[in-house]
Amino acid sequence: MEEEKEINSLSGIFDIRQFFSKLIKLWWLFILCIAIGLGYAYYKNQFIQTVYSASSLISIKDNSNPLFTSSQSLTFNWGGTTDKVTTAIVQFKSRTHAEQVVDELQFYINYIKEGDYYNTDAYKKTPFYIYADSSKAQLSGKNIRIKVLDQERFELSSNFSSTTASGYHYSLKKGQAVTVPEGDWKQQFKFGDSIQLPFLNVIIDKRTESIKTGEWLFNFGNYWGTVNKYKGISIRQQPDGSSILLLSLSGGNKQRLIDYINTSSVILERGELQRKNKFAVSTIKYIDSSLVVQVAALKKSEQDLEDFRDKSQMLDATVQNTDFNQKLTEFEIQKRGIQNKLNYYDNLNQYLQNRTDYTVIQAPSVVGIEEGSISGAVGRLISLSEERKRREFAMRADAPVFQQIDRDINAVKDVIFENIISSKSLLNKELNTLYGQIGKVESQIKKLPKEQQEFLKIQRQFDVNQNTYNLFMAKKAEAELVKAANVSDVYIIDEAKDTGGGGTRRDSNINYLMALLVGFSIPVSVAFILTILDFYIHSPKDIEKLSKIPLIGVVGKMDHPTNLIVKDKPKSTIAESFRGIRSSLHFIYDQESLYGSRTIMVTSSVSGEGKTFTSINLASVFALSGKRTLLVGMDLRKPKIFDDFGIKNDLGVSNYLVNDCSLNEIIRSAGMENLDIALSGPVPPNPSELIMSKRAGEMIEQFKMDYDYVILDTPPLGLVADAMEIAKHADASLYMVRQGYTKKGMLDVVNEKYDRKEIKNLSFVFNYFNERGKYGYGYGYGYGYGYGAYGNGYHENDLKDGFIARIKKIIKGIFKPG
Template structure:
């Protein structure tokens, strides 16, 4: 045998491929059923395939520095490089907070529905109306409300409620509530543009055009967080990769929703970025505004005080006296005020840095006239680092190493600022002391003037100082407002999302048909594979060759017949020829010389129902028809069968003889088959094993050998009782019956064990009830006898039953007769 043949034989021993293929062929109806069901389901599923659209826009992320101011003067600072900005913007686009802002802006939690034949369609912007929800009040949640447009001015809302209260949602505070609802069917008419204020619904419904179409639609308020999470999946690509040009894209079933979300998303982020850039200028303006309010009061108070003094004094032309002294003193006091303002700024800045952690709200030093580059640059650097830290919080964990580095840089800058503050305060205090000396000298000269003149000059100086401070604040505010007005967002829309008229795409429905076809194939294949693995029965003679060393002497074909006397009733059938072949093969198995010129053949099996009686009767008939004196003995004392086929009462037989209740002559019966005698098993005894194992049983067989040429022993199943082993001692050959689709593979181990231990000799298998008509793909060319009950080889040599075609079984084309068909047992 070649290596390839050995491999195939080994594989077949593990898994019977031919049996698997046969089972698969038999499951053709299951394949057809699966195919019909699968294709029907695929067709049904294809009706739900929706068209998907895509929308996209292009935006640019640039570091747009305010061109009106230098780094020393500007109220804005460079928050980071372009790469950092791009990363931050991408992270913001994908953030939940950003999606919330866009969803809130567009009120995307309102679902517009057009009813379809197989599924509902998202009718956003396809309806002749638009719904504006009052987010200050809760809206009924997840409940479809029908809107029927009646005419150009009015519509009807309707819904069905089963309970007095229903679940609602507060979209402003993001919490669920319970609202009252009318039980049963509800409907009410409204005008377009009216404010609808109901316990469960608070909206304004506007028509989208002057001439609108009538019809019916549905709308509902859906899951807010599900909507937000759905749009968090916006796709962002850098074009080219690593650049600051971003492509935003979304796909979905409603093109208008996609376009609105992408464009509004860009607007929201553009506005947010501009507000962030203006944050420093806005904080500065707010600080100046609060200072201006106090300064205006101070100016007004100084003016009122001077006017009041003028009204009370009799001093004439006091303003012209000592003009030089007053101008000089006024200038010194203005300088004093400026120095004190700077000292206050340093004091406040020092306290802020010690007690606060968010440094993005620090006002610019230039507000109070500090033009020192070291202070301005350090403050700008500190604000930049603080803003960078806040930006990275969007995309990084709190324990990321980058935050530790930024915090170290911030602390370093703070130390530099503290050192500059100490140095600057020291210089300012020195300058202030010099001013005090100059002021004191001029005041000593002014004290020489009359009291009224001194008071007038003092009040006049105070007014000028307050007015000068007011003018400085106004100038600084104008500067901050100019900076704010000149700022532009770092997010610039290059190409807005737009409906260009392109069609959408549908998922290929053929994939569903392909899946259906694959499932229609896979299920029968899987079932056939599973059944083959679980099939523990013998199906073909070749199974015996693989599983046992016991030779196979013949194959008996399947045939339905009213009785077991097939050979006698149809001597020219292929079944009869099979038994003749087995008769011929038995000549090679006889051991030694025939005792008294008689050959004894034992027929047994693993269990009942495998064809022992059928084999015994027909083998005995074959020998008898050949002119041999043949005796058939029924030794299955537990389950007698032979008597029924020969029409003899089982009242006297082996059991009677073994208990010495009858002689051999009395238990031997003649049959209607020439040369064939019969000894029945007789009544069932209470101790069959003891009787079979008795010496009298052996003597009986030896005695009968003197009168017959062949004795056929129909014994109990070897796999169930041990009687057959004792009988085998008196047999020249043993036939072990195996029935197709009935005998289990595990049963063969019984005879294998007996055969290997030499407990039974000269034993051969007979494969019974075999139907090879395409069942397992085997074509046998055995040299032993075989026969098939449906014309295996007729051609005029044998007479066989004609098998009625399946399509004519119930027609009158073939004569039918009712018979009591018996299995080959």
């Protein structure tokens, strides 16, 4: 039985019927929430913007120089295609690359067209364009209105709250304050003129010859915010693992997306070409610097030769073309070539020892070094240096891969150092041999006349300088040819373009659907919470779930000024309800009675549940049936019966229990045939002691002898123990439960006493039931009566509710379920 009771209690935790009942009562909240939700959805739909997408296809390949041969060591092909693709992807997403694109396109300038609900990005949709002077600070984060007046003039205007405002120097990449005119500012300009203001340095020009009038806004936005926005460009290999990259970007302005993707590809293509040409460019710079010296030396030697010829006209062609001079010139050219090689090795050795960037080393072939070991080692060194630079885009400085690259670089450097030592040794031997040969020729030349010796020396110097000059020019031409023939490893297959396709727009019906869901969910949630937090009994079914005590009847409610409904309206449904209870009581009495009478006790959990109402009307029903009935007010703490019958409560049970009067003196006529009343009397200081006294028991027993039915209106069982003493003398006990008033937990006390058999023949009466025809209990639909809460009223020194307590009661009444 205990297990069954526990299951019934648990099943009453959430009442589905009650939940739907509350949902129906919240119909107004459904309408309100749905109306607000649909209104908000309509408002939000006005802000839905079209999202455009732009894409481009590029290829990353190893495009080697078609003019490069093994003897033309002016370019090196380092890294494989896979490494190049990875590097390109990292570069596209890098901050530095985004900065370059944003700077070139000046994407930090925002063009704005005002709309009814929101402003739109008007990039390339305005009839004008703005070119900002990035070398000067610009007003930042403040809208400037531009009004096109006619084909030649426009007006700029804004408003400033002070004489200084936030500015930004886009070249230096830092903010700085700018001076502005306080208050409203307005000024006219001509298209194409340079605007030079303390806070604005731009040129605004027309996009087309014919320009339409209108108003727009523009401002200089957050630089780093713009850069970070475009770092999110989407890059995908198509197909996976290939060297073809699909670049895509989404946003609210199609032309801005197209320009960014195309410019991004061009900048990467340009950067790759510059990287490939770096070696050739470095070589050309080296040759150009050497040519400056060589040209000066050639001019000087040429002038010396002309001057000597003018002075010495006696020389003939035989002397001028002597074999001695030809041999010595060849030796001098060879000597200068060897010295250039030695100088290159010395410079290379010093460079490798003192520098860490090895990407700008001149080609060994510039000075005629054709050794494969040197050229290969230098190429390998440049390759490793370039690889290190590329990886710095995506990796931390302390990544293990850098340690490996540095070890490889050091190993290559060691090889170069060893080759330099061995090559210099061989070159020095060759140089010493040349010195010997030069010495022999010079000894023979010394035998010639002084004038001829001088001429041969000047002629030889001129020939050497001319040969060196020709060599440098040939090397420069070779380097420029290599540079011109170089192509970028980045090839644009399909550039981003506006093909006329529309953008995508989020379905506005989703907002309406969400509004409906929210509009329904709020009332449902409210109903669910109210049901979960509802601790009150609402139907006879709730009683059946919470207790094993039988339900003897259901009484409805009716608007009536007093509790005398059976007396005043004996044919009402309320009266029929009490007749039904009277009939049901016959089945629960004990079969035998000592005096042939029946005593019925009426009690409840707390005040206000209808004890007095039920006692009066039940006594009236018995009296109308011809039975001698006595209604006894046993609630000595808060007597009520006298109000309904219009009798003064100056003499009653309390007087008799203190032996202040006789039993006959407290019995009065109720103004109704067969019905007498014994009022409670004045409130005594010790009601519990009086009810527990022997005299009280004797009084009830005497009533049993004098009447057929004795109805005892007792205090609440849930608050005081008085009712338990009175229950000993009762043949049946009615426990009042009021709809929407009695809490479910209040039945725990009476259930416990029922299980212990402390009260016999106990039954529930469900009072104030207001739902027609439910569950088949009773017949009535309503009555009304005043009631007051017992609360602590059964204890002495009670205080009246203060203002805050009354407010709490009002709030509780508003949110009280049912």
